[in-house]
Amino acid sequence: MPSTSRCCRSCPRCNDCPVVLAAAARARLRETQADAVNSLFGEVLTGTVGIARRPLPDHIERMLDELESARRGESPAAVAA
Structure with missing residues (x-):
């Protein structure tokens, strides 16, 4: 039970x-x-x-873009275009 x-x-x-x-x-x-x-x-x-996200300074954005393109194996000229 x-x-x-x-x-x-x-x-x-x-x-x-x-x-x-x-x-x-x-x-x-x-x-x-x-x-x-x-x-x-x-x-x-x-x-x-x-807080709202602050935008990164331009020189930091450029540096990050260059690092990303280098990681992908692209030439720096492709980033500037």
């Missing part, structure tokens, strides 16, 4: 059980908090927390 002191959480009558409802609410809260933390972590890594 099954123990009546434990909830199996799978009976149709358990759909409105406060224990099951509380467990589901805690699971939703954990998911929401995890999503918020992941989102904040991503924003911190990309530098978009609370």
Whole structure:
């Protein structure tokens, strides 16, 4: 005979059980908090927390373009075009 002191959480009558409802609410809260933390972590890594991204100075943009073209094996003249 099954123990009546434990909830199996799978009976149709358990759909409105406060224990099951509380467990589901805690699971939703954990998911929401995890999503918020992941989102904040991503924003911190990309530098978009609370501010708009500032454009890079022109000389930095040119240097990055030159580095990217060198990585691809293109000539520097192809970058200037």
